[in-house]
Amino acid sequence: MNKKHRIQAVIFGPQGCGKGTQSLLLSDRFDVPLIGSGEFFRKEISEKTVLGKIVKEYVEHGSLAPDEVVNAVMAHRLKQLDLSHGFILDGYPRNVEQAATLDRLLKINLAICIKISDKEALRRLEGRRQCITCKFIYHVTDSPPAKHGICSVCGGKLVRRADDNAEAIRRRLAAYHFMTEPLATYYRQHGVLLVVNGEQPISYVFEDLIKKIHKLGFSV
């Protein structure tokens, strides 16, 4: 059996589950780089690579790039990094096909799934407000600004993002269930799945994660 030391993790969950926050906290605690797939795509586009030109077409048409393109971008960028001391990968894979490709690129020894109900995701996303100036994010009841509708950081105006309406959120959640959720079964079969209840407060989710990760034998 392989002795496990550093986490080589992927993290997934529906929008609103707190994945971004937990990824940052974990990356800090385990002292491993947090790799966001979004950044890779932005780099391909800004560096005007062949892949970047293809990706840009999809972005401009508001459609998802097909697996072949996504996998090619990830392979291209992941090969440039030294990941021998562990990592957390956020935003990839998004489906089982991509997970199988990733398995040929890197060894994944931990797959973190943050679970929340659709009802809670909807509540969180519908209540979300963002400052138009500094982009800081609030929640109308969970983390309201000091003054209604005004950013506490910079005094900017708070708005609801256009894609944070109930219909669009429901559509994204349905896509998650259909496309991404099967990753749980995939990684369970590979013996690396770790599920955490994302409906608890942020610090509880994090403690829960740490406890479970330690139990699996990973070192900080």
Ligand SMILES: [Zn+2]
């Ligand atoms: Zn602001």
